[in-house]
Amino acid sequence: MASAPSSSSTSGTGTSTSTSGTIGAGVGELHLPDTTRQLVKILVAGPFGVGKTTLIDSVSEIRPLHTEEHLTEASVSVDDLAGVRDKTTTTVAIDFGRISLDAGIVLYLFGTPGQERFRSLWADIAHGALGALVLIDTRRIDDSFDVLGLVEESGLPYAVALNTFPDARSYTEEQLRGSLDLEPDTPMVVCDARDTNSSIDALLALVEYLITANAAHGGPAAAAASASADDVAASADDLAAPAGAEPATGAAGPADGTGPTPETW
Secondary structure, X not given: OOOOOOOOOOOOOOOOOOOOOOHHHOOOOOOOOOOOOEEEEEEEEOOOOOOHHHHHHHHXXXXXXXXXXXXXXXHOOOOOOOOOOOOOEEEEEEEEEEEEOOOOEEEEEEEOOOOHHHHHHHHHHHOOOOEEEEEEOHHHHHHHHHHHHHHXXXXXXXXXXXXXXXXXXXXXXXXXXXXXXXXXXXXXXEEOOOOHHHHHHHHHHXXXXXXXXXXXXXXXXXXXXXXXXXXXXXXXXXXXXOOOOOOOOOOOOHHHOOOOOOOEO
């Protein structure tokens, strides 16, 4: 992997991950609908403190499962809190959530631990996954290299979501893609993991990429390719906004707890 970019340029700033969205309140139906025709396991990966738990909280239609434990003095030498000084808990096994798309596709979301000491769990958690959404904190790009390496070694196709923080430096798309050593067709989006619409859009970017890739190569999700990208994308507003509500658009400030609508590069 290349090193982190050394100069700032143009890109918007967003808000930090601290609170979850509204769908993760456990109000969805526990059982799968009869219209379900494709179950897809997705990994939500990324380094320690990047916002994986928050993203799953913000989109899950069922009450998310978390395996959070409090950070103690015993972890001081192994858990680097640079950039996440306010973090008091960490995932020690998995996070789990579920989200259903209108095209009959149901995503099972598995959040992975971000520390090196949990690396032995990776193969078990990744088993059967179709792809991964890798969250990146541009303040700590170097921390992302090990996770990206694991995803690439496993052969999983993936999309990158830049979880924006207000004190993050600005970089161009070219700088970020070069630093992360991304393939030209790897999706890269900007998101706010606390915001439901934003997080769903990041997942949809991955799903559309998987549908296209599997249709082209006849992979295990080729059956899902009959659902067009338009059908998949149309589910975003229905999932994220209450009935009768206007879809969230534009950029909102930190005061109301939401972030910018993601842009895809």
